Amino acid sequence: MKTVTVMPSKKKKSWAKWTIHLFPIPALVIYGMFVLYPILAALSYSFFEWKGMSRGDFVGFQNFVTLFTTEPYGSMFWNAFKHNVLYFVLQMVVMNGLALFLAFIIYQKIKGAEFFKAAFFLPRLLSVIVVGFLWKLILNPNFGTLNIILEKIGLESLQRAWLGDPNTALIAIILVNCWFGLGFGVLIFLAGFQSIPAELIEAARLDGAKGFTLLRTIYLPLMVPSITIMGVLTFIQSFEAFELVYAMQGSMGEPYYSTDTLAVFFYRLAFGSSTASGTTAIGLGSALATVLFLFILICTTVFLRFANKKDVQM
Numbered sequence: 001m002k003t004v005t006v007m008p009s010k011k012k013k014s015w016a017k018w019t020i021h022l023f024p025i026p027a028l029v030i031y032g033m034f035v036l037y038p039i040l041a042a043l044s045y046s047f048f049e050w051k052g053m054s055r056g057d058f059v060g061f062q063n064f065v066t067l068f069t070t071e072p073y074g075s076m077f078w079n080a081f082k083h084n085v086l087y088f089v090l091q092m093v094v095m096n097g098l099a100l101f102l103a104f105i106i107y108q109k110i111k112g113a114e115f116f117k118a119a120f121f122l123p124r125l126l127s128v129i130v131v132g133f134l135w136k137l138i139l140n141p142n143f144g145t146l147n148i149i150l151e152k153i154g155l156e157s158l159q160r161a162w163l164g165d166p167n168t169a170l171i172a173i174i175l176v177n178c179w180f181g182l183g184f185g186v187l188i189f190l191a192g193f194q195s196i197p198a199e200l201i202e203a204a205r206l207d208g209a210k211g212f213t214l215l216r217t218i219y220l221p222l223m224v225p226s227i228t229i230m231g232v233l234t235f236i237q238s239f240e241a242f243e244l245v246y247a248m249q250g251s252m253g254e255p256y257y258s259t260d261t262l263a264v265f266f267y268r269l270a271f272g273s274s275t276a277s278g279t280t281a282i283g284l285g286s287a288l289a290t291v292l293f294l295f296i297l298i299c300t301t302v303f304l305r306f307a308n309k310k311d312v313q314m
Helices: 008-019 024-046 063-071 072-105 113-125 126-136 146-150 169-194 199-207 212-222 224-240 243-249 262-271 280-314
Strands: 049-052 054-058
Touching: 024 049, 024 280, 049 072, 049 280, 054 063, 054 169, 063 072, 063 280, 072 169, 072 224, 072 262, 113 169, 126 169, 126 243, 169 224, 169 243, 169 262, 199 212, 212 224, 243 262
Parallel strands: none
Antiparallel strands: 049 054
8 A cells, every 4th residue: 555645735834834933922921021111111200200109290301310419319329339339349359259269170070079069059049038137147246156156266356246337237248149149150160161172271281381371371261251151140230239238238228328239229219218208209219220220231231242352352
């Protein structure tokens, strides 16, 4: 008997072809509802006067002018901006620097490398709120573990109210965030090291390169993509810092606004407690959210273009 092959009709092929284009629709709908709509809504809200939760008259750029020129908003904005810059610098130096070093050590295939990878990444599995609450207990000046350890090893002079001192509160929060995000950086950098062709390393060693020379001439140039990724992610996370600050110090940036960030300042403006009366300023909050979004977008775009040019030249 002859086998008869039934060819699919053109109509069925056409239907199958168009069906494929339907699959992204649910993702696009969710993206539009929870990303695009809030961005556009915040932009529109920033051009109106607000009386509580009721939208008033169109005021143009007045909310932006008020944000930068009227006190206490102007000084609070620049104070929070300064803290976000410090947040970014310390994370780049401490967290990413340490993550790069640890990733390089693990890359050398030391004994127990898999255990160290899991141990470094473990804090990342915890909720930010849980991390903030635990470290708030650890840094407690009366019964906190850190002060107890300092007392046991004879360093009582270093004991202090870590979250109650304006000079140490923000740095303590940033270091906690570095501890929390260290494992993610280790994995990114480790993946970068593992993507370097072994032939290049062997060729460099045959040419006499070793130690710091090998690191400077081979490893670091080829790690530029991974460093770029972590730099961009760190920048975005630093200027959106909210959850950990809120969990450890609340919405007022205590003590004396020394831990205030732009995201925390936005929260006070949009949802109350920006003034002694606790009134909301939705228009000002939306203006701040728009400024923050545009700042992150522009800086990230410029940085990526600069990094891509450097990558091409190398």
